[in-house]
Amino acid sequence: MLELDTIAAISTPMGEGAIAIVRLSGEEAIAIADRIFKSPSGKTLSTVASHTINYGNIIDPKTNDVVEEVMVSVMRGPKTFTREDIIEINCHGGLVSVNRVLQLILTNGARLAEPGEFTKRAFLNGRIDLSQAEAVMDLIRAKTDRAMNVAIKQMEGRLSNLIRRLRQEILETLAHVEVNIDYPEYDDVEEMTHRMLIEKASNVRSEIQTLLQTSQQGKILREGLATVIVGRPNVGKSSLLNSLVQDTKAIVTDIPGTTRDVIEEYVNVRGVPLRLVDTAGIRETEDIVERIGVERSRQYLKEADLILLVLNYHDELTHEDEQLFEAVRGMDYIVIVNKTDLTKKIDLDKVYELASGHPVVTTALVQEQGVDQLEEAISSLFFEGNIEAQDLTYVSNSRHIGLLSQAEQAIEEAIVGIESGIPIDIVQIDLTRTWEILGEVIGESVHESLIDQLFSQFCLGK
Ligand code: GDP
Numbered sequence: 474m475l476e477l478d479t480i481a482a483i484s485t486p487m488g489e490g491a492i493a494i495v496r497l498s499g500e501e502a503i504a505i506a507d508r509i510f511k512s513p514s515g516k517t518l519s520t521v522a523s524h525t526i527n528y529g530n531i532i533d534p535k536t537n538d539v540v541e542e543v544m545v546s547v548m549r550g551p552k553t554f555t556r557e558d559i560i561e562i563n564c565h566g567g568l569v570s571v572n573r574v575l576q577l578i579l580t581n582g583a584r585l586a587e588p589g590e591f592t593k594r595a596f597l598n599g600r601i602d603l604s605q606a607e608a609v610m611d612l613i614r615a616k617t618d619r620a621m622n623v624a625i626k627q628m629e630g631r632l633s634n635l636i637r638r639l640r641q642e643i644l645e646t647l648a649h650v651e652v653n654i655d656y657p658e659y660d661d662v663e664e665m666t667h668r669m670l671i672e673k674a675s676n677v678r679s680e681i682q683t684l685l686q687t688s689q690q691g692k693i694l695r696e697g698l699a700t701v702i703v704g705r706p707n708v709g710k711s712s713l714l715n716s717l718v719q720d721t722k723a724i725v726t727d728i729p730g731t732t733r734d735v736i737e738e739y740v741n742v743r744g745v746p747l748r749l750v751d752t753a754g755i756r757e758t759e760d761i762v763e764r765i766g767v768e769r770s771r772q773y774l775k776e777a778d779l780i781l782l783v784l785n786y787h788d789e790l791t792h793e794d795e796q797l798f799e800a801v802r803g804m805d806y807i808v809i810v811n812k813t814d815l816t817k818k819i820d821l822d823k824v825y826e827l828a829s830g831h832p833v834v835t836t837a838l839v840q841e842q843g844v845d846q847l848e849e850a851i852s853s854l855f856f857e858g859n860i861e862a863q864d865l866t867y868v869s870n871s872r873h874i875g876l877l878s879q880a881e882q883a884i885e886e887a888i889v890g891i892e893s894g895i896p897i898d899i900v901q902i903d904l905t906r907t908w909e910i911l912g913e914v915i916g917e918s919v920h921e922s923l924i925d926q927l928f929s930q931f932c933l934g935k
């Protein structure tokens with residue numbers, strides 16, 4: 474195990490929680506805690522059994538003041554998350570006293586943990602591999618149950634296991650290539666090797682391709698489907714937004730680092746996380762085009778994964794409506810014909826024609842009618858009605874996607890090489906490269922700087 478200093482952080486969310494936990498990890502964790510802990514019976518934490526919870530007070534050793542009444546968990550490595558000794562101090566006195574406890578720990582020998590440093594230690598000490606560590610990060614950020622499931626599956630090592638198996642296959646193939654190089658005089662060995670090489674390499678390629686195919690869904694699950702609601706003024710955009718939001722308990726967020734006027738709301742539609750973009754535009758000015766201009770709204774449309782195009786049942790189709798159809802051509806969209814409680818003035822045949830195969834749903838949003846059908850249309854559009862199929866190993870992390878694409882290319886080059894009869898030791902290079910790239914997904918050949926960068930994205934205290 475690596476020799477690392479002792480780190481500490483508040484590991485529960487900031488704010489008014491009932492309990493807050495200060496966590497320490499490292500060789501000195503128990504000794505540092507003992508400096509500020511006093512139990513009624515006088516026992517010290519260094520003498521208690523591992524994985525026990527101990528009642529007592531945190532005292533300021535300089536003044537002997539009682540700072541906080543606490544329960545302290547003592548967990549000795551290696552059977553801990555970081556594989557180091559871990560102390561968790563459960564405080565219940567709110568933010569101020571938790572911070573005092575943390576300050577005392579820091580003045581008694583621990584260092585404040587960097588964001589993600591506990592998880593980084595778990596990785597460095599071999600407790601988890603890199604893709605599992607990234608899954609922890611996704612878990613922290615998971616916005617919906619479904620994204621949470623994907624993250625948990627990944628954490629359980631599904632992706633890692635699959636990658637390991639692929640690497641093993643490549644290694645075995647390389648071993649056969651060695652035989653071929655060592656015994657070139659046996660013609661039948663060469664013959665067999667050639668056929669087997671193609672077969673094995675094609676196999677690896679198709680598994681990588683399957684993984685990449687899930688990545689689109691994986692990204693959607695992780696980040697939410699960027700969804701834009703468009704339509705003429707007064708057709709019912711705000712009403713649609715509200716009924717989606719009401720139905721599903723939305724989370725409103727400002728996007729950090731971008732203009733503050735863009736507000737996103739996350740809603741969970743039958744397991745499909747929608748990220749409704751620019752809800753500020755819909756809520757406040759009623760007209761996204763008027764507010765941000767034609768060019769920028771075109772840009773929004775381009776970047777959207779899904780468009781909800783709203784029309785008015787109680788009004789004739791206008792030139793503007795047709796322009797909207799034009800603008801969303803080639804994208805995933807659903808047409809919503811709203812206000813069916815009023816008399817029909819729209820030409821529905823014309824709507825179907827314009828929609829050319831895209832789903833058309835009729836609603837009367839004031840009466841909350843048709844929302845079910847809309848939700849059905851959304852979920853079947855993105856998971857082909859198949860969203861309960863939980864068995865796929867989703868790749869949802871852009872670093873993984875990038876590496877898998879590189880691996881696909883490398884194995885492709887190997888296959889082309891074998892087929893065109895290139896010397897076998899050149900093919901060997903491509904196979905080795907594939908093996909190395911796949912190793913990077915699970916962190917078996919990663920540089921330190923990359924590791925630092927990844928772990929700095931974690932929340933503090935995780
Ligand atoms: P937006 O301008 O596209 O955002 O449209 P709003 O959602 O603000 O709705 C405009 C008006 O139409 C409001 O007075 C709504 O109450 C009304 N409205 C929305 N949906 C319906 C509907 O299904 N039937 C009827 N009769 N009125 C609706």
Ligand code: ZN
Nearest residue numbers: 710711755759
């Ligand atoms: Zn509105």
